Amino acid sequence: MSNLVFENVRHSYSRAYSVDINHLEVGAGKLVCLLGPSGCGKSTTLRLAAGLESPTEGKILIKDEVMADDEIFVGPEDRRVGLVFQDYALFPHLSVQGNVAFGLSHLSAPERRSQSLHMLETVGMSDSAEKYPHMLSGGEQQRVALARALAPNPRIILMDEPFSGLDVVLRNHVRDETQTLLKEMGTTVLMVTHDPEEAMRMADEIVLMQKGKIIQQGSAGDLYNNPVNEFVASFLGDVNHVPAGRQGNHLSTVLGTIPVPEKLLGKIAKKILVRPEAIRFVSEATPENPVSEVLNARNLGAFSLVELGFPDGSKVTARVATLQTPKVGESCAISLNLDQVFVFADEA
Numbered sequence: 001m002s003n004l005v006f007e008n009v010r011h012s013y014s015r016a017y018s019v020d021i022n023h024l025e026v027g028a029g030k031l032v033c034l035l036g037p038s039g040c041g042k043s044t045t046l047r048l049a050a051g052l053e054s055p056t057e058g059k060i061l062i063k064d065e066v067m068a069d070d071e072i073f074v075g076p077e078d079r080r081v082g083l084v085f086q087d088y089a090l091f092p093h094l095s096v097q098g099n100v101a102f103g104l105s106h107l108s109a110p111e112r113r114s115q116s117l118h119m120l121e122t123v124g125m126s127d128s129a130e131k132y133p134h135m136l137s138g139g140e141q142q143r144v145a146l147a148r149a150l151a152p153n154p155r156i157i158l159m160d161e162p163f164s165g166l167d168v169v170l171r172n173h174v175r176d177e178t179q180t181l182l183k184e185m186g187t188t189v190l191m192v193t194h195d196p197e198e199a200m201r202m203a204d205e206i207v208l209m210q211k212g213k214i215i216q217q218g219s220a221g222d223l224y225n226n227p228v229n230e231f232v233a234s235f236l237g238d239v240n241h242v243p244a245g246r247q248g249n250h251l252s253t254v255l256g257t258i259p260v261p262e263k264l265l266g267k268i269a270k271k272i273l274v275r276p277e278a279i280r281f282v283s284e285a286t287p288e289n290p291v292s293e294v295l296n297a298r299n300l301g302a303f304s305l306v307e308l309g310f311p312d313g314s315k316v317t318a319r320v321a322t323l324q325t326p327k328v329g330e331s332c333a334i335s336l337n338l339d340q341v342f343v344f345a346d347e348a
């Protein structure tokens, strides 16, 4: 069962499509992240799901009920969705409890109070029920915003960059806590983020967008380990761009020779993309394990980034466990873990 479905949904603010999605599904109980660079259409997709924008074409369903198509448009107040925005949008003149009770107007006054207190307890904020939003920290306001969104028992929670107002230390803590809570409650979530690490940390599924379109959808592992193109490979993590020359069914590079993937036989590929962790140090140099010189090594705690130079003047960055960090000036033979090396056909 999917809680949210987009079918051939297009939307434009002016002439070009800001969103052009053939198919998007958010399964019940899943936490799905819309990820992509600024302006790629993430927030518009979320606003379409919320009913804050209406599609130019296509169909949007929530729990199999049509929310928008050529004839029907269900407004945001009737969609039974919960919204959490970047700035939390709490009402400053209402107490914390009043904020959470706001969306429960269908209940009697005592029921509203007990339901809102229950939600505050769930997010660990019941001690602050009588406080006002300005008396809370950013992380606490975020929790109240989440309680307010969850209180009416929505069919899906829509979150737009919900952690971007928090400082780095608090952000990691609050997002882990939020994810645990949402999972415990079995809530279905569609969340916007521009931060790949946040998406990989939180999402069951990532939907990576570019220029209004979905480029790839899958688990963090799918996108990181099997990117469909250079954009996906580079967006999810660092890659070295290494020039390559074709020799029959092989590509020859300063890092060694690798077989051309079957799907690219007959196509042109002038470089390979190599994740820093694909480069390993080996004890002996061979034609397949070329020698490099360590130009620089930065210790980042558990691992180090090591800059390697080659006789033709090219450089790459390797990521290795700090305990295995070589010394600057040392010569090291390297090998490649081909699972973290990507080759794509050149775009014409």
Ligand SMILES: Nc1ncnc2c1ncn2[C@@H]1O[C@H](COP(=O)(O)OP(=O)(O)OP(=O)(O)O)[C@@H](O)[C@H]1O
Binding pocket: 013, 014, 018, 036, 037, 038, 039, 040, 041, 042, 043, 044, 045, 194
């Ligand atoms: N109200 C608007 N009027 C006209 N164009 C808009 C409006 N809102 C967004 N756009 C345009 O639509 C496209 C998609 O914008 P959207 O805000 O959905 O992207 P986004 O991926 O959420 O970006 P960001 O990460 O910067 O918030 C962009 O080209 C943007 O300039």
